[in-house]
Amino acid sequence: MVSRIxxxxxxxxxxxxxxxxxxxxxxxxxxxxxxxxxxxxxxxVYHVSTAVLDLxxxxxxxxxxxxxxSSNRLNIIKRAQSQDEIDALIDGSDxxxxxxxxxxxxxxxxxxxxxxxxxxxxxxxxxxxLIALGYINTIAAQFSxxxxxxxxxxxxxxxxxxxxxxxxxxxxxxxxxxxxxWFFVPGVIATITLVMVVNLTAFAVVREREVGTLEQIMVxxxxxxxxxxxxxxxxxxxxxxxxxxVTIVGIFWFQIPFVGxxxxxxxxxxxxxxxxxxxxxxxxxxxxxxxxxxxxxxxxVNPLFTLSGFSFPISSMPDVLQxxxxxxxxxxxxxxxxxxxxxxxxxxxxxxxxxxxxxxxTVLLAVSILRFRKSLE
Amino acid sequence: xxxxxxxxxSLKELLQIWRxxxxxxxxxxxxxxxxxxxxxxxxxxxxxxxxCTFDREASQNSQALLKRFExxxxxxxxxxxxxxxxxxxxxxxxxxxxAMVIPPDFSERLNDTGSSTVQAILDATDDNTANIALGYAxxxxxxxxxxxxxxxxxxxxxxxxxxQPMTVQSxxxxxxxxxxxxxxxxxxxxxxxxxxxxxxxxxxxxxxWERGTMELLISTPVKPSEVMIGKLAPYLALGWIDAAFCLxxxxxxxxxxxxxxxxxxxxxxxxxxxxxxGIGYLLSVLIRSQIGxxxxxxxxxxxxxxxxxxxxxxxxxxxxxxxxxxxxxxSRYYVTIIKAIFLKGADIPALAMPILFLFIYAxxxxxxxxRAFRKSLD
Numbered sequence: 219m220v221s222r223i224x225x226x227x228x229x230x231x232x233x234x235x236x237x238x239x240x241x242x243x244x245x246x247x248x249x250x251x252x253x254x255x256x257x258x259x260x261x262x263v264y265h266v267s268t269a270v271l272d273l274x275x276x277x278x279x280x281x282x283x284x285x286x287x288s289s290n291r292l293n294i295i296k297r298a299q300s301q302d303e304i305d306a307l308i309d310g311s312d313x314x315x316x317x318x319x320x321x322x323x324x325x326x327x328x329x330x331x332x333x334x335x336x337x338x339x340x341x342x343x344x345x346x347x348l349i350a351l352g353y354i355n356t357i358a359a360q361f362s363x364x365x366x367x368x369x370x371x372x373x374x375x376x377x378x379x380x381x382x383x384x385x386x387x388x389x390x391x392x393x394x395x396x397x398x399x400w401f402f403v404p405g406v407i408a409t410i411t412l413v414m415v416v417n418l419t420a421f422a423v424v425r426e427r428e429v430g431t432l433e434q435i436m437v438x439x440x441x442x443x444x445x446x447x448x449x450x451x452x453x454x455x456x457x458x459x460x461x462x463x464v465t466i467v468g469i470f471w472f473q474i475p476f477v478g479x480x481x482x483x484x485x486x487x488x489x490x491x492x493x494x495x496x497x498x499x500x501x502x503x504x505x506x507x508x509x510x511x512x513x514x515x516x517x518x519v520n521p522l523f524t525l526s527g528f529s530f531p532i533s534s535m536p537d538v539l540q541x542x543x544x545x546x547x548x549x550x551x552x553x554x555x556x557x558x559x560x561x562x563x564x565x566x567x568x569x570x571x572x573x574x575x576x577x578x579x580t581v582l583l584a585v586s587i588l589r590f591r592k593s594l595e
Numbered sequence: 596x597x598x599x600x601x602x603x604x605s606l607k608e609l610l611q612i613w614r615x616x617x618x619x620x621x622x623x624x625x626x627x628x629x630x631x632x633x634x635x636x637x638x639x640x641x642x643x644x645x646x647c648t649f650d651r652e653a654s655q656n657s658q659a660l661l662k663r664f665e666x667x668x669x670x671x672x673x674x675x676x677x678x679x680x681x682x683x684x685x686x687x688x689x690x691x692x693x694a695m696v697i698p699p700d701f702s703e704r705l706n707d708t709g710s711s712t713v714q715a716i717l718d719a720t721d722d723n724t725a726n727i728a729l730g731y732a733x734x735x736x737x738x739x740x741x742x743x744x745x746x747x748x749x750x751x752x753x754x755x756x757x758x759q760p761m762t763v764q765s766x767x768x769x770x771x772x773x774x775x776x777x778x779x780x781x782x783x784x785x786x787x788x789x790x791x792x793x794x795x796x797x798x799x800x801x802x803x804w805e806r807g808t809m810e811l812l813i814s815t816p817v818k819p820s821e822v823m824i825g826k827l828a829p830y831l832a833l834g835w836i837d838a839a840f841c842l843x844x845x846x847x848x849x850x851x852x853x854x855x856x857x858x859x860x861x862x863x864x865x866x867x868x869x870x871x872x873g874i875g876y877l878l879s880v881l882i883r884s885q886i887g888x889x890x891x892x893x894x895x896x897x898x899x900x901x902x903x904x905x906x907x908x909x910x911x912x913x914x915x916x917x918x919x920x921x922x923x924x925x926s927r928y929y930v931t932i933i934k935a936i937f938l939k940g941a942d943i944p945a946l947a948m949p950i951l952f953l954f955i956y957a958x959x960x961x962x963x964x965x966r967a968f969r970k971s972l973d
Contacts, residue, residue, distance in 0.1 A: 243887075247894050255902045257917045261639075261723035264912065282761075308768060309939070327761070334764045341770030342778050342938050345639045345723070346909050352730045355763055362761045384660070384705065384740040385712050386695075388729055390719035391686065398722050409898065417893050421886045429805070505617075508885040509798050513621040515889075516794045520629060520786075520897065525636040529907060531724055533645065534638050542632075553689070560720045563687045 222440050226448025234452055244456060245463070248410050252464045255406045256472050259529070260398035263349040265293040269313035271304050272297070276324035282335065282361055286317060291353040304338065314340045315350055327365065392560045403472045404555040405528045407464045411487075412494060412548055415457045416519055419498025422449045423590065424511045442591045446583075450495050457491040478558030482565060486554035489575040493547035496582035503589040522546050527553075550575045600817050604825025608799070612829060622795060626787050626837040630844040633783045639775040639907070644728045645673035647691040649682050651699040660713065660739050664695060669731040686718050693717050693728045705743070769938040780851050781933040782906030784841040785867075789900040789926045791837050792871025793878075795830045797892035800879035800968075819968040823961070827872050834868040845937075854940030862943065863936070866953045867929040871896075873960035874925070880967045900926040928953045 235241060268286065272279050286292050295313060298304045307313040318336040326333035337354055341347045393400045426432040435445060465483075468474050476483075501518065505511040524530065525539060526548040532540055543549045550571040557563045565572070612619055646664055650657050664670045673691040676682045685691050696714040698704075705711040715732045719725040770777045803809040812822065842860065846853045875892060882888040902908060903917070904926040910918055921927050928949035935941035943950065 243890065251894075251898060254917060254920065255898060258902050258913050258921075259908050260912060261908070262912060263909075267911070310945075311935075333761050335761055337763055337765040339765060339767045341767040341773050342934055343909055344770055344773040344775045344778055345907075346912075347767060347770070348773055349726065351765055352727075354765075358761060358763045365761070383710050384736060384743060385710070386715045386733055386736040387712050389714055389716045390725055390729075391716060393719035393722055393725070396719055396722040396726050401720055401722050413893060413897055417890060421889070425886060507615065507618075508889070509615065509802065510617050510621070512798060512885070512889045512892075513618050513625075513794050515893070516790050516897070517621055517625050517629075520790060521632045521636075523897070523901070524633050530637050530639060531641070531721065534640060534642065535636050539632070539636050556720050561687060567688050 223444050223448050226440065226445065227451055230448060230452040234456060244460070248414060248460050248464050249467060251410050252403075252406055252467055253471070255410075256399065256403045256468070259402040259406060261345060261349075261529075262396070262398040263346050263353070264291060266291060266315050266346070266350045266353075267295045267313045268292045269296045269298050269304055269307045269316045270294055271299075271301065271316065271318045273321045274319045274323040278324040278327055279319045282319065282358075283317070285357050285361055286354075289353065289357060291350070308338060308340050311340065311342075314343075314346065315354070317354075399472055400474055400560060401556070402529075403468045403474050404559045405552055407461070407468055408490070408548060408551050408555050409523055409528060410464060411457065411461055411490070412523060413519060414460060415453065415491060415494040416498045416501070417515055418456070419450070419453050419495050420501040420505075420511045420515045421508060422453070422499065423502035424505050424508055427506065428508055443587055446499065446587055446590060450499065453495055453498075454488075454491055457494070458488070461487045461491070474559055476559050477562035479562075479564060480558075482568065483555065483558040486551060486558070486568070486572055486575070489572055489579060490547055490551040490554070492579035493575050493582065496579045496586060497547070500582050500586040500589070503586045503593060522548050525549075544574070545578070547575050547578050597821070600821050601825045601828075604817060604822055605828045608826050609829045612833070622791060622833055623836065623840075625791055626840040627844070629787050630783065630841050630848075633787075634776070634780055634844065634849050637776070637779045637783060637907070639723070639779070641724060641727050641731075642668060643671040644669055644693060644724070644731070645691040646670045646732075647674050647676050647682060647685045647694040648672060649676050649679070649694060649696045652697050652701045654702045656702045656705065657697040660697065660736070661695065663735050663739055664732075667731070667735055669728075670735075682716070686716065689718065691718070692721075692724055693732060695732065709747075776849060777851050777938060778934060779907055780845050780849050781937045782904070782930050784838075784845055785904065785926050785930045785933055786900045786906060787841055788834070788838055788864075788867065788929075789871050789896050792830075792834060792868060793875045793892040793896040795833060796827065796872045796875030797878045797888050798885045799826050799830075799876060801883050801885045801888045802879075804883040805885055819965050822968065823876060823964055827869075827876060830872050831865075831868055834872060835865070838864050838868065851937055853937055855936035856942065859941070859943055859946070860933075860936055863929070863932045863946065863950060863953070866950065866957060867925075867932075869957045870925050870953055870960060873957060873964060877960055877964040877967065880964055899924050903927065904930045906930050922952075925953065925956050928956075 234244070270283055270286070272283060283294075287294050292315065296307060298307065298316075301318070304316045304318065308316055316338040318338065320334070320336065323333045323335075335358055337351070339347045339351060390396060423432070426435065440448075469476050497518070501511055501514045505514055525532075525535070525543055526546050527543070528548070532543050532549070535543070553571045554568055557568055648661050648664065650661060665672050674685055676685055676694070682694050682696070686694060694716040696716060698711075698713070701711050701713065713736060715729060717725040717729055767773055800809075803812060817825075842864075845851050874895070878888050878892050878895075882891060900906070903910075903921045903924045905921070906926075910921050910927070913921070931949045932941075932946050932953075935946060
């Protein structure tokens with residue numbers, strides 16, 4: 219039995235590794251993808267294109283604008299002359315934010331009345347808009363605060379008013395600079411693995427069937443379980459290689475800290491690969507043509523990728539979808555990979571996720587072996 | 596080009612689609628199921644952020660502050676932890692995204708010095724959620740702070756009114772309630788169409804090669820352009836059906852405001868479908884094995900359309916090099932177009948640039964595919 223499995227293994231390895239082009243296709247795409255997507259995926263907001271309309275033209279209005287100019291969150295692209303110009307800039311997506319100071323702004327301030335700063339936001343991308351509004355509010359609040367203190371000093375000669383206040387200090391753990399790349403690069407590593415490995419295995423059996431080599435194999439003394447094993451192990455090895463490669467690039471190129479236990483990470487990655495392989499095999503045994511396998515692959519992988527917590531928080535989804543994510547191996551691996559990279563948490567916390575991946579792998583593998591046996595009869 | 600031959604090819608392709616009911620079902624069911632799954636799943640709006648509280652003082656003041664977190668719809672109290680290690684554990688287990696810590700001398704300091712601080716400990720692994728949660732937490736605390744200050748002034752009998760010298764009046768355009776669903780769902784439509792398009796056509800020619808029917812096709816008098824158009828036409832029809840499903844669900848089920856015209860939507864969607872189907876066809880002509888064609892199609896579509904098209908991750912925030920690369924990602928143009936049609940009510944002149952790019956893309960793909968096919972005949 220062992221020699222039969224070794225024979226299939228050798229055949230599969232040769233098929234994967236035979237030509238230069240084949241090797242290229244295994245190694246280069248994951249690397250390029252990581253480099254592209256590692257840089258592309260972020261929700262950080264910097265240099266929001268901003269237009270300014272100052273109808274007041276006073277010292278106060280200029281000082282307020284200067285505060286916005288000096289922030290690296292906003293990028294003043296245009297000092298407009300009229301409201302129409304502002305509207306056109308927002309309409310044409312040239313500016314995402316417009317700050318408008320109406321005439322009389324400084325007068326109101328000096329009289330001790332509330333002076334409005336008008337902010338116009340393009341809400342098309344609600345996330346960017348929300349975050350940009352947050353920055354604008356912070357800068358504006360700081361301006362107000364400073365203005366009050368300044369006024370008190372000038373009028374009363376005191377060092378500001380005694381003001382009763384409660385403030386909150388922030389302690390961001392695990393990612394002190396709120397660096398989006400730290401969150402997304404581990405996620406991209408997991409996602410690239412998902413897309414590549416499922417696709418590799420989805421074609422494994424169905425291809426032999428369509429080309430007609432499956433019958434040849436079946437008349438040989440190889441048993442179904444042996445055949446499946448021989449099909450899986452090479453992809454497992456290749457998958458492990460891909461994970462290792464992109465992880466190393468993530469750590470050294472993107473400088474993502476890895477504070478956890480590398481063995482725990484490797485173990486989690488193996489369970490993840492097994493569940494992906496099992497999923498691919500199931501697709502391969504259920505489908506009868508490569509076209510079907512390909513369609514099913516797209517059909518399954520896209521929701522797995524989107525509904526995993528990769529970018530959209532699971533806690534914000536409706537309950538039914540939250541339950542569905544428990545069937546998604548990527549969900550668990552994202553917890554493991556982010557937990558070991560950034561948080562450094564151990565088996566004590568991650569065991570349910572590891573167990574879940576193992577369970578998914580076992581069930582899917584069992585089903586696909588059964589299906590495969592049945593399809594042969 | 597003869598209409599009779601075109602018809603024959605289209606008919607043959609239609610038969611092939613019809614006789615593989617499972618693939619056809621996937622092609623028709625995919626937009627429906629994915630629209631519902633993704634439509635509900637893709638949201639960046641944060642509500643009920645789980646928060647842990649660690650009240651080391653347990654006084655009236657501290658409880659009053661924490662009550663505000665309970666009352667806010669942005670937060671949901673996950674747990675009140677009794678000790679610091681319990682707090683660390685709760686964050687490590689991701690039971691809460693944020694923990695509010697009130698120091699043991701909170702009221703004392705407030706009474707003595709007039710100012711006091713609380714701590715907001717954040718699980719910043721997800722920087723975006725943490726950032727937004729922090730913003731909400733600061734707002735809750737400063738609301739409390741303002742009330743405490745007013746109370747103090749009242750007790751002193753002061754007539755002094757605390758007013759903010761400046762207020763920010765913000766107006767949001769196009770997506771007035773800042774609902775993330777409104778900007779993500781049109782993007783989801785683009786992603787689904789890009790995936791379906793590539794999946795439908797990327798195996799059409801390589802399948803003929805692998806099955807040996809290509810030689811038969813070559814021996815007939817059809818021209819390469821006839822094969823291309825004849826093969827693409829039935830898939831364009833399928834693509835229209837899929838697009839209609841997606842767009843109807845987006846507008847009527849999810850209630851994304853639709854401010855444009857059906858005409859603009861139809862023209863641009865057709866152009867995009869031609870591009871995606873054409874790319875699939877081109878791959879199929881270039882790569883003779885189905886497994887190879889599928890792998891490249893997958894590489895070119897699934898992740899690039901979701902990550903590089905501006906569907907959720909804003910392109911202007913990417914490094915310059917990556918921004919330049921996104922011009923190659925054809926979905927980028929359709930994502931821009933469909934968001935503008937839905938939310939801004941843009942018409943064709945306003946979308947001239949992205950439409951022009953899509954048009955160039957479509958022409959280039961068609962010319963390349965026809966040429967590659969001619970070569971592969973030799």
